[in-house]
Amino acid sequence: MLRALYDYAVGEDLVLPAGYGKKIIRAYVSLGADGRFLGVIPGEAEKVPCPDIGSIANSGDKCNVLAEKRSILFPGDEKQKNQYAKKRAYFCETLSQAAVEEPRLALCRKAMEDTETCAAISAELDRMKLDGAKVLSFQVSGQSILEMPAVQNWWEQFRQQFRPKGRQSLCLITGQPTVPMATVPPISGLSVVGGHARGDALICFDKDAFQSYGLKQAVNAPVSEEAFAGVKAALDALLADAPVLSGMKFVHWYDKPLPKAEDEVAFVLGAGIPDEDDDSEEDEAPAVNEAQVRLAADELVRGVETGKPVHSLPNYYYILLLSGVNGRVMVRSYQQGNYSELTQALQQWERDLALTNSAGTGLMKPAKLRARLIRLMPRQNSDKNVFERMAKELSGLTPPILNAIMTGAQLPDAVVSRALGYLRSQMMGGQEEDQGRKVPDPWAVQWLKAWLCRQERKKYEKEELSVxxxxxxxxxxxxxxxxxxxxxxxxxxxxxxxxxxxxxxxxxxxxxxxxxxxxxxxxxxxxxxxxxxxxxxxxxxxxxxxxxxxxxxxxxxxxxxxxxxxxxxxxxxxxxxxxxxxxxxxxxxxxxxxxxxxxxxxx
Incomplete structure (x- = not known):
């Protein structure tokens, strides 16, 4: 898993130099060539590489240099000023050390130590409503200090003090000798599924029972700083766009780049389907089914089946289900396999789901997988926290369902019992449709049809169920x-x-x-x-x-x-x-x- 993530980061050019992490700079304090405060310039929406000392910055008297939170650089009140006084002093000290290589950084320290300048900067930050959690940096003469070559050279030397020291081991990711990291940088992007806002540890051994041979912390799973930087970059990028399923982030990628329009997994998950459809039933679909048309016209799939080259295809796919628990990354499921087999399995899934709409005028429209999963929970007429319920009730069922979809295997038997329970509740207490007709929930029926189709392939020579x-x-x-x-x-x-x-x-x-x-x-x-x-x-x-x-x-x-x-x-x-x-x-x-x-x- 770690090697696959590292290879993805290398292939997508996501790997940052060791000692850097990507952050969103909310604003730059702009200084003139003479050190005069010129104003506060809003930052860009995209993340930029910044020096990062890792978990060391979360405790003690140290902080990240060159770019840090406003509460440390320019405290908004006396409480913050007292709380972060030592961290602010450390930031100023590092500016003095860096000024040996790049004299313009001395102007930044002078601005932080001048009472009137600090007051003017804080007033401008307040006017822009930038609270203490927003990350700030400096510009001098219109250039960001993060982009100054001399500063980057200084940081490469300065960060050596934070590199791990000790005996070498073979890196689990690259297989090369390395002094393993004692603690690894946190992974971002899991806050919506139980993770911590400042990130979660992927490799963590904090209990004696989880340690061996007298090794401490992450040294039990040795990884080099450079290799793990690639893993972190890959996960941070993949988690940013990953959908949430039953309280878990669904992360997937391929060993070769694949256009989003041809991403089979994203289509099955419901990519491109509006969120407002999550709780609605798509009964009145047009006579032409988008999924079936897509299958018929998919040159990529035909290329896989016939051997005719369309363009460079992936050989393997990778799927991770992740959540956060007590500041740690919880790997709920990891799956990898052959891409051509995955394509065939996902085609089969769409065929198994194919069902007429309740009016008989066409096929059901595609739906997001998480909307379908709602039909596997006890039905409630008014449920404002349906996805919170899903995280609790379906966290154990979702991984085997996904495995069945991705491999073409039989769906769990719990799918039948849960879908039937949903239908019984709906038919006994649901609202009547036109002409007083009660219609079973189509998405719940689709679960039953998909389960039965896979059962029938075991019993009969051919499938008997039709649309x-x-x-x-x-x-x-x-x-x-x-x-x-x-x-x-x-x-x-x-x-x-x-x-x-x-x-x-x-x-x-x-x-x-x-x-x-x-x-x-x-x-x-x-x-x-x-x-x-x-x-x-x-x-x-x-x-x-x-x-x-x-x-x-x-x-x-x-x-x-x-x-x-x-x-x-x-x-x-x-x-x-x-x-x-x-x-x-x-x-x-x-x-x-x-x-x-x-x-x-x-x-």
Missing amino acids: DYNPKHPEAAYHCGALVAVYGAIQRLAMPEVNASLIDRYYASAIQTPALVLGQLSRLSNYHVSKLEGLRTYFTDLRDQTASAIGDTIPTVLAPEQQAYFALGYYQMGAKLKKDWLARKAAAEKNKEKDSKTEEEGF
């Missing part, structure tokens, strides 16, 4: 669910004003014990069908065909796998009924328009 309702599917429970959807539609048309629908009363029991329920629903449907006008033949034929598809025996008790088939059959039959209803409505309007046109022409 729409399949009247020839061999599973009886699938058609039991479809038949319940037909019974519900018949009652809805026959008795539109009923308070408690057939689905409200019987869905929960039908999905568990269909043999005890379908007989009663059949008797009720005979009564309801008699009230239908114009649709009687359509519904009786569909009802009889669906009942025949069940076979000779109606299942007595359904196991979780069969319940998944039931829920999928119910959903897909509901989509078919809605599609047929929309088609009839469109045909009726077309005929009405045609008749109206004929009357006008006759008139």
